[in-house]
Amino acid sequence: MKTSKVLKMIRVPVYLVLYFAMMHTFEAVIIELNSDNFDTEIYKVRIALVVFHAPWCGQCKKLMKILPDIDKKLQEFPEPVAIYTVDCENEGKATCDQYHIGGFPILKSFLNGKEYGRFEDSREVSNIVDFMRIESSPVATKIQDFIELESLLKGEKRVCVVANLLEGSNMETIFLELADKMRRKICFLYRPIEEGDPWIKVYRHPKLWNKLEDNFSEYTGNESVSSIENFILKNYHGLVGIRTYANRNEFNFPLVTAYYDIDYENNPKLTNYWRNRILKIAAKYKNKFNFAISSKNDFNDELRELGVDYSSDKPIVVVVLETNEKYILSDNFSVDTFDVFLRNIERKTLNPYLKSQKPPEKNDSYVVTAVGSTFYDIVMRSPNDTMVKIHAEWCGHCKKVQPTYKKLAKLMRDEAITFVEIDGTENDVPVAYTPTGYPTIYWSTKNYRMNPILYKGDRTIEDFIRFIAKHSSSELKNYDRDGNLRSVKTEL
Structure with a gap:
């Protein structure tokens, strides 16, 4: 119309x-x-x-x-x-x-x-x-040749996946399927060919191109949708990606983030000056850490949460591990200090930064109160299976479940289980224990600490017991695997 x-x-x-x-x-x-x-x-x-x-x-x-x-x-x-x-x-x-x-x-x-x-x-x-x-626009754009590829890439705001594909091939079908799935985030360009060698390349955004890193990564795996998709996502940001508030969840741990004034519109030269120095070290540790740069103005709340003074003109470097342990570069940034900093983290000779309350002087005999600085000793190094309740002081649901949780801990005092609670708003916890709301309850078996199970059942004594009985690393003393109370045998 x-x-x-x-x-x-x-x-x-x-x-x-x-x-x-x-x-x-x-x-x-x-x-x-x-x-x-x-x-x-x-x-x-x-x-x-x-x-x-x-x-x-x-x-x-x-x-x-x-x-x-x-x-x-x-x-x-x-x-x-x-x-x-x-x-x-x-x-x-x-x-x-x-x-x-x-x-x-x-x-x-x-x-x-x-x-x-x-x-x-x-x-x-x-x-x-x-x-x-x-x-x-079409999910993928056909191009006749690659003569004007660079100008096409520079006119595109998205990362581009470029391919040379045999017409009617399985790889072409896979490519178009991925293009339909990922088109809002990624630009897909391809040249259909009747003969020759097919290939797929992920081109980083032209503003990230430099002599320290190839402009593209070429796929060498098999003809699999999941394999190619994982390759695209892995190479999307390059060695040092631009981490924004919108894409912050795309960066995997362990993550090294350098915060400074990033301005590709008005000051690309200074922006790339610092990024190139970070790139130099990132190339050395690329198989051990993931790297990103972030605008310190956009992430001032994140820096303030860490107690970081972000008034410096030089990059502020923060490292977050899979366990949510955080390390902050205290020296003035330089290629050398940055290198030594990462080396010391790798060697585990630095103490991590932890947001933590002071440990309580006394702990309830049935429910143990953990804080950021004691979480590893109480949960990760416990010889027992552990149930962890993450709460907030202001949370009404947390207050409602608290008597039930204490009663449960007391009822199961003879079992090899440690019942823990921690204030998630005042203390850091490992990423695997990230709260999804308050209260969040995790079940952590002694052999799989980094893969806790999120409790989703009703918050009643009976449902808690059935869940624990089912997921405990060994059968409970007083309950069978269905959570039924074992019958008490007496001698005549």
Whole structure:
């Protein structure tokens, strides 16, 4: 349906009319749909952006102000993209229920009438336009040759996977399957060939290219979706990736992060000056640590949590191990001090930083209180199986379960089990014991300390006992594997 020259609005709210009138520098084409016409209209275009909103929502009103600017840019695409809005409080309520809209505003893409993707970034014009550019593009782009590959890569904001593939081959099928799965994060380019050697390469973003590291990594494994996907993810960031708040969970431990002023827009030379020095050492320890750089301004809360003074112009280096042990470079950063710092961590000659309360002078005879500095001795080095309750002082559910937990510990005092509790807001715990909320309860067997089992059952004595009896490393004295109390034998 062509809408580039016609203003089409179906039941337009008053505030939308005012916004569009104030910012009417071109012919807007934003259409409001309702539950009666949504299914019909959404199928009339190949690709569309739908904004689910509510009249009382302040963020929705802010978004409505920039929708004309977004629409203007979407009409410049090779295939213009339609924008629809749906009022979830009035005539569009049934449609919003159908698409499980639970907050406002929600932006979703629709392809050939079906829900395709959901916008998750900050609601700025450029971010929304980039999102729809990806949504409206093929999952993988065919190219005739690689003569202009470098210019293509430099014009792309995403990391690119580039391939030379035999037409109709299994590898081509796998490549397109991965492209469909990973397209929002990664750009896929390929050249179909009738003969020759196929290959797949992961190209880092051009702003990370330098003489200390190859611009790409070439895949040499078998024709497996999971194998190629793992290769892409492993090589996505290169030796030293840019860790942001949005992608922080993509970096594996042990992780070495250097915090400093990162500004590729206004000061790329200084940004790469420090990154290159980090790269030099990263190449030496690449099989032992993972490396990243982060903006100290974006992560000032993270640094403040560690008690770090982040006023220095030089990088601040923090290392976090799989066990959640943290190390902070106390010397002024240089290639030499950085190298010595990592070497000492590797040799285990440094004491880790731990967020920790003071250990209590006395401990309950049935439930042991751990803090950050005593967690390893009490839990990781315990000869017994261990149940760990992670709580917060302000948590009502934690207070409710506390009497049950103490009663359970007392009831099972004859078993080889240590019952532990720790305040998760005031103490560091190993990554494997990261709380998913409060309270979080883990079961840790003595032979698998780094793979605790998350307790998901009801918080009753009976359910706790059944769980413990099932998962204990050896059978309990007083309960069978189903949690039933053993019968007491008496001699006549």
